[in-house]
Amino acid sequence: MSGQPWRRRTLLTAFVAATLLWPAVLEAQQVGPQLRRGQDREQLEQRIRAQMGRMMRDRLGLEEEQAEELAAVVQDFDGRRRELFSLEQATRRRVEALLRDGSDDPDEAAELMERMAELRLQEAGLFRAEQEALLEVLTPTQVLGLQALRQELGQRIRALRGGPGGDERGRRPGGPGRR
Numbered sequence: 001m002s003g004q005p006w007r008r009r010t011l012l013t014a015f016v017a018a019t020l021l022w023p024a025v026l027e028a029q030q031v032g033p034q035l036r037r038g039q040d041r042e043q044l045e046q047r048i049r050a051q052m053g054r055m056m057r058d059r060l061g062l063e064e065e066q067a068e069e070l071a072a073v074v075q076d077f078d079g080r081r082r083e084l085f086s087l088e089q090a091t092r093r094r095v096e097a098l099l100r101d102g103s104d105d106p107d108e109a110a111e112l113m114e115r116m117a118e119l120r121l122q123e124a125g126l127f128r129a130e131q132e133a134l135l136e137v138l139t140p141t142q143v144l145g146l147q148a149l150r151q152e153l154g155q156r157i158r159a160l161r162g163g164p165g166g167d168e169r170g171r172r173p174g175g176p177g178r179r
Helices: 005-028 039-060 062-100 106-135 139-160
Strands: none
Touching: 039 139, 062 106, 106 139
C-alpha cells in the first residue's frame, strides 16, 4: 500500500465501507430488477461505497485504528453470511420448485419447513455473534449507529433497484415482498 496517508485512509475507508455494505447488498439482490449493467453500475457502486465510507466515519466518529479493527470484524463475518445466504437461496428454490410442480409430498414439505426454521436460527445466531464481536471494537451506541447505517443503505439500494414505480422498499406495486 502507498506510503501516502491520505491514500491509505481513502483505501481503508473504501474497504471498510465495502465490507459493511455486504449485508445490504445481499438483501438487495432479492428485490426488484437488475439496476444497470457494466460500467454505469460500477461507477454507481463506487460512488455509493465512497459515500458510505464518509458517512460511516462521520456518523460513527471512527478513528483510523478503530476503522481497521471494524473492517477485520466485518470481513470475518462476510464468509459466513455469504454461505448462509447461499443456503437460504437454495432452500427457497426448492420451495418454489415444490410449489410450482404441484407436489403433494408431505415429507419434503416438512423437511423444507424444518430447513427454513434452522436457517432462521442460524441467521439469528450469526447476528448475535457479530454484534458481540462489534462490541469489542465499537461502543454500544456506535454498533446501533452501524445498524442504522446498514439499514438506511439497504433501503437506498432497494429503492434504486426498484427503479421507476418501485416503492421505498424497492418493490413494485402488487409484487412480492422479501419475506
